[in-house]
Amino acid sequence: MEASLREPSYRRAPDEPDLDLYTIPSHSSWFSWDDIHETEKLALKEFFDGSSISRTPRIYKEYRDFIINKYREEPSSRLTFTEIRKSLVGDVNLLHKVFAFLETWGLINFGATSDDDDLAEVEDGESSVIKIEEGVPNGIRVGAMPNSVKPISAPPVVEDSVIVNGSGFKLPPLTSYSDVFGDLLKQKILVCGNCGQLCGSRYHQCAKDDYSICENCFKDGKYGEKRLLEDFELKTTEFTEDRSSTGAVWTEAETLLLLESVLKHGDDWELVAQNVQTKTKLDCILKFVELPFGDSLLCSETQRNEVSGPNNNVTSEKETTDGPPETTEAPPNKQEIAGSEDQCTKDINEDEDGENQGPPKRQCTASIQDTSSSLMKQVALISSMVGPQIMAAASTASVTALCDENSYPKEIFDDQNFFVTNGLCSAASTTSNHEVERILNNEDSVAKERPQSGDIMAEDKDDIALILRVRAAIATALGAAAAHAKLLADQEEREMEYLLGIMIETQMKKMQRKIKHFEDLELIMETEYPVIEELEDELLMERVSVLQSAFDLGIPRWKDYPSVRS
């Protein structure tokens, strides 16, 4: 309904600021300061029929401009006819007509006219109190005040609310946003920055700032402006049981308590967790792993056991022979369950459990196995990548190298060698892996068991063999890695050769093209050469004929010659 016109006020109204925004009805959009529209000519014919000196288009325009400017000096109040007629020279009736015309079209008193009429009529009818109207109440006005920023600033405000509420809009990157809502986000009740709903227990927080979005928004990919998927990390609030958001935050007291309880209880995380109280078992483990010295603490524990190991070895020398038969039994089982390593290790555990009567310690060995198995997994991966034959070769090589180092454990590896040579090629790698694992398992279980169980003799039966086996396993892994590296290098080399070949070929093609091009050019030259020769001949002939004709005409030679020549 309303149309805003941006009207330069020109010199007509010097007291008016430039480029004010006025609201006039859209049906009056024909209005222009510089022109008189047909509508005006039609409605106020008397100014345009040249009937009188007092009624000319110029005078009309002056009337009109003055009235409109007068109104716009104070658009909030209603302009009355009586007000303008004192300032304008001319027939009051004519002035009234112009005034009424402008008012009808909303160029003045827009938005207030009808209400005011009603009001005035009511007043006339009822009240006898004489009252001078000072324009309409401000609330009635529909049109905008020229200087007010409301119409300009209003849209952004609306937009803002839309942005906050609507899910389709993105938040504008206002710096003040985080200032304003930052505290809100930090509070327990988290509001999604995108959809404005409560985030619930799980939400994603942007690593850069405090901007958080709820899970739904995260899934939908609404990350907000300038935020990428990678920036967000999943956070959970305290309402969840398994993992608390405060789990990331460990107080110093808590950490100390954790360390103490680890030292006291070792790897029994349940006891540790009970000791720490405020944190769950998983939290404790994670925190312990995160600690820079966590590994070394555990290692030192195992090493301490290892160091203590050899002392007992003297007595258990003969029992080392008991170890190998055990290992020979294990592989067939494992081959059946090839693939899932966890199960393998469980098997091993079961085997061990059969030996070691330490039920309360079962879990701790299992957890250690978990951490150590990651290395084994890598080895297995490498070996599977390399291929069974190479793996087998690597393991044999490492074993022979070890055997060269010290001769006596040769017989220990005899069984293993038997396996490598005898067993299926495909199984060889896994066998070796499992062997290594087994070795480690044994070692761990031994290490853990020792401080508690009194039956030392039984545990240390194959202590020396274990150390050797560990070394063998490491050597195997290294060998496999080396083999794999060699393989990769070979592949790279081939790739490089191939690429080089392609490059040379392309260069050759390029050269050939160039040669062909030059050949073409030569051909063109050759064809053009006779043409030019012909032209030369022709020119020569012409010159001769011109000279001839000059002689015939009898023009002196000395006069004509240079001109011809040139």
Next chain:
Amino acid sequence: MKASASPHSKAPFKFRIPTAENLVPIRLDIEIDGQRFKDAFTWNPSDPDSEVVVFAKRTVKDLKLPPAFITQIAQSIQSQLTEFRSFEGQDMYTGEKIIPIKLDLRVNNTLIKDQFLWDLNNYESDPEEFSRTLCKDLGIDDPEVGPAIAVAIREQLYEIAVQNVASARESRMSKKGRRGFEHVPVSKTGGASVDLVKLFGHRSSVVRKRKDWDIYEPIVDLLSNEEVDALEAKEERTAR
């Protein structure tokens, strides 16, 4: 420049009140046996004269005046209408004529002073509409003020129209006598009329100078009852 150059003066109008509606202002001031009746209103001259008596009777009845007033009122109206009709049919060379109209009247407790320009050639003018707007703009609530202003304007217009008729007759006579060459410009005969060229020439602006704004601005005063009484007493004295 002669005002007769404008097309309006070439085609003279028959006499009438130069407004949209040809209404004759009637003013009554009748005193019988110490009772005084004053009124002012407009009358449509095309109405049958029988209406005059009906109107008089009704007014007397409404105002509970003595019956003697009926004839007096009717006579007064009739005579004023007759006077008006005596001018009808005569040519009126209004020409290019814009006259200032001055208002200075008191209606009950309201005192109004005003001045504005009126174009005698504008046959669309409407004093009633003008006075209505004026009252509305100034917030005058007394319902008697508007019509009083309108009548005041009409009286002045009527007076000027009569003058014009006279001047037209004069000029016609002079035309006859002096072969029409000594045509008296109408603007001169109008006396108070405005110099149009000076006002509407190309050089000057139609916007008044600021110092003149006060002159052309209406002034409204509300008088207390005592003041009104004092004023009335004064008027009585000056009238005698």
